[in-house]
Amino acid sequence: MAVKREENPAGSSNNLRGDVLRVLGVLKVATVEQIQQISAPHLSYRHNDKPTPSKRKQARTASHTGALSDLRKHGLAENGGQLPGGDRLRNLTPMGLKAAARELGRPVGEMGDPDRGAGRTGASHPMTVNEAVLALLRPKPDLSRLASEPADVRAAAQTAVDAPAGLGTIATYATEVALPATGTWSNPGRGGAQADIVITAPEDGVPLLFVEIDNCFESAQVLAAKIDKYMRFGQRKVKDVDGKERPMWRTRWWVPDGRHGDQPHPPLLLVFNRVGPRNPPHVRRQAAHRGHRHEAVEGARPGRSGLPALRPTAQPDAPGGDRQPAPRSPRRPQVGRVRRPRAGVQGAAAPHRRTGEGRAGGPPSRVRRLRHPVHRRTVEGHRARRVGRPARHPPAPVRRLQAARHHHRAASRAGRAWLC
Numbered sequence: 443m444a445v446k447r448e449e450n451p452a453g454s455s456n457n458l459r460g461d462v463l464r465v466l467g468v469l470k471v472a473t474v475e476q477i478q479q480i481s482a483p484h485l486s487y488r489h490n491d492k493p494t495p496s497k498r499k500q501a502r503t504a505s506h507t508g509a510l511s512d513l514r515k516h517g518l519a520e521n522g523g524q525l526p527g528g529d530r531l532r533n534l535t536p537m538g539l540k541a542a543a544r545e546l547g548r549p550v551g552e553m554g555d556p557d558r559g560a561g562r563t564g565a566s567h568p569m570t571v572n573e574a575v576l577a578l579l580r581p582k583p584d585l586s587r588l589a590s591e592p593a594d595v596r597a598a599a600q601t602a603v604d605a606p607a608g609l610g611t612i613a614t615y616a617t618e619v620a621l622p623a624t625g626t627w628s629n630p631g632r633g634g635a636q637a638d639i640v641i642t643a644p645e646d647g648v649p650l651l652f653v654e655i656d657n658c659f660e661s662a663q664v665l666a667a668k669i670d671k672y673m674r675f676g677q678r679k680v681k682d683v684d685g686k687e688r689p690m691w692r693t694r695w696w697v698p699d700g701r702h703g704d705q706p707h708p709p710l711l712l713v714f715n716r717v718g719p720r721n722p723p724h725v726r727r728q729a730a731h732r733g734h735r736h737e738a739v740e741g742a743r744p745g746r747s748g749l750p751a752l753r754p755t756a757q758p759d760a761p762g763g764d765r766q767p768a769p770r771s772p773r774r775p776q777v778g779r780v781r782r783p784r785a786g787v788q789g790a791a792a793p794h795r796r797t798g799e800g801r802a803g804g805p806p807s808r809v810r811r812l813r814h815p816v817h818r819r820t821v822e823g824h825r826a827r828r829v830g831r832p833a834r835h836p837p838a839p840v841r842r843l844q845a846a847r848h849h850h851r852a853a854s855r856a857g858r859a860w861l862c
Contacts, residue, residue, distance in 0.1 A: 449512075450512040450515075451511070451512065451515065452507075452508030452509065452511045452512045453508060454505070454508045454509035454511075454512045455509075458505060458506070458508075458509045459509045459512060459513055460545050461477075461481035461482070461506075461509075462477055462481065462506060462509045462510060462513060462519070463513070463518070463534070463538065463541055463542040463545045464481070464542060464545045464546055464612055464613065465477045465480050465481055465612060466519065466532065466533060466534045466538070466542060467534065467539065467542025467543065467545065467546050467553060468546070468575070468612055468613075468615050468616060468617060469568075469571070469572050469575065469617060470533060470534075470554065470556065470557035470560075470568070470617055470618060471522050471531050471532070471533040471557040471560045471565060471568050472531070472532060472533075472568075472572055473525070473529045473530065473531060473532070474503040474506050474507050474510065474529075474530070474532065475499060475502075475503055475529065476572050476576070477503075477506050477510075477532070478502060478503045478506050479576060479581060480575075480576065480579065480581055480612055481506070481612075482505075482506070483581035483582065483583045483584075483602075484583035484584045484585075484587045484588055484599070485502045485503075485505075486502060486583070487583060487588055487591065487595050487598060487599045488501070488502060488588070488591065488595075489501035489502055490592075490595060510532055513538065517535060517537055517538075518534060518535060518537055518538035518541055519532055519533070519534055519535065519538050520532070520533060520534075520535055520558075522557070522558060522560055522565075523560060523562050523565065525564065525565060525569070526564060531560060531565060533556050533557055533558060533560070534556050535556060536556060538556070539553045539554075539555075539556055540553075546613050547613070551627070551628050552616070552627075554617075554618050554619070554620075555618075557618070566657060566717065567638075567655065567657060570655050570657055570713075570715045570717075571617055571638050571639060571655050573715075574638075574639060574653065574655055574713050575612075575615055575617070575639060578608055578609050578615075578639075578641065578653075579608045579609065579610070579611075579612065579615070580605065580606070580607060580608025580609075581608070582602065582603050582607075583599045583602055583603065585599055585600065585603060607646075609641055609643045609646050609648055609651075610641060610642070610643030610645070610646055610648070614641060614642050614643045615639060615640070615641055616639070616640045616642075617638060617639055617640075618636060618637075618638065619636065619637045619640045620634060620635075620636050621634050621635040621636065621637055621652075621671070621672065621675040621691075622634040622675065622678075622690075623635070623671060623674040623675050623678055627694065633671065633674065634671060634674070634675060635668060635671035635672045635674075635675055637652045637653065637654065637672075638653055638654055638655040639652075639653035639655070640652060640653070640695075641653065642695055642696075644696070644697075644698075649695070649696065649697045649698060650691070650695050650697050650708040651708065651709055651710075651711055652672065652708060652709070652710045652711065653710075653711045653713060654668060654672075654710060654711070654712050654713070655713050655715065656712065656713065656714050656715065656722075656725075657715045657717040657718050658714055658715065658716055658717055658718035658719065658720045658721075658722060658725070659717070659718035659719075659720065660718075660720070660725075661720070661725070662724075662725045662726075662727075662728030662729045662732060663728075663732065665712075665725060665729040666728075666729045666732035669710065669729065672707075672710055673707070675690065675691070676689065676691065676707030676708065677689075677707075678690045680693060689707075691707075691708060712726070714726070
């Protein structure tokens with residue numbers, strides 16, 4: 443026992459140090475509280491009798507702080523700076539990344555680089571990535587470890603357990619993953635993307651998902667350029683071990699064959715964190731217009747290749763929010779959806795906007811307009827004035843309408859040319 447204390451002065455267990463290595467191996471840099479929320483979520487419901495929030499936080503993270511102290515003594519972890527709020531950041535050393543690779547069961551080459559010095563600039567983006575991982579992971583507390591807690595604490599923990607489940611475990615996540623459009627996995631070239639989060643949870647129906655985090659500081663042009671880089675990576679093909687060409691992403695991740703083979707490509711989830719000055723809906727619409735050739739939605743034809751772009755299911759800074767179903771593409775919200783009948787028509791399909799057919803119990807809309815007395819007199823007057831006029835000259839109202847349409851189309855084309 444004395445020898446164990448000499449090796450680990452803080453008295454941390456092997457399992458606890460392994461949990462810390464796994465979390466930091468995925469997140470690269472994190473606070474002690476984030477490590478505790480992922481590896482031991484039941485501790486978030488303990489120590490409610492402490493007088494202040496800082497005391498409760500210190501008591502809940504004491505065991506993980508000790509594990510980090512022992513890892514720092516062995517040269518596996520180090521302090522990575524300090525956040526503006528006062529929390530210290532922790533990250534692994536290169537030797538710690540090798541130890542985390544053994545804990546996660548991954549090759550050392552897929553672990554990436556240690557995120558040293560992130561706290562010098564506030565680490566706003568890494569912290570947003572960590573909160574997004576927590577929102578997607580949704581760690582569940584172990585109720586058996588809260589048997590001695592008061593009834594209200596157990597009820598709160600039960601509510602968290604009954605909430606919708608998250609995606610996978612911490613081992614199914616990876617952060618700061620290079621997606622090379624040129625070069626290799628270990629030595630990517632220029633022009634490639636870097637996914638903030640990669641999720642591989644086929645047991646939860648998500649075999650492969652790329653996540654891009656934006657703190658609302660980037661313009662629509664920058665975001666569209668990132669989507670273009672994801673598309674270039676998805677289109678890249680390399681020779682597999684059998685000599686056949688396959689998409690490069692299939693040589694690293696397993697994904698079941700879809701209805702159309704390798705098309706569309708793996709989906710990309712865009713998460714907007716409202717920190718910067720830009721408006722997420724406006725940026726999303728502009729990026730959708732610029733990257734319209736990369737969009738693919740459910741029901742696309744087999745010959746089309748695209749990158750499904752999904753809106754965020756929940757904001758990272760919304761604790762406890764239920765995960766909503768993944769919405770459709772922002773540019774085509776109605777694709778693959780049956781339209782409902784128009785209001786006021788019972789059991790009848792809405793008329794087609796060109797043919798006017800399909801409305802039960804009434805004539806088409808253009809016939810009803812012609813039967814209206816005011817409209818009928820106007821049309822009859824136009825017809826009377828057109829007597830003796832060459833057929834190539836339409837009436838004045840029609841010419842004004844055609845001129846307005848021509849002006850609107852010219853303005854739309856000019857706007858699209860500027861966006862592209």
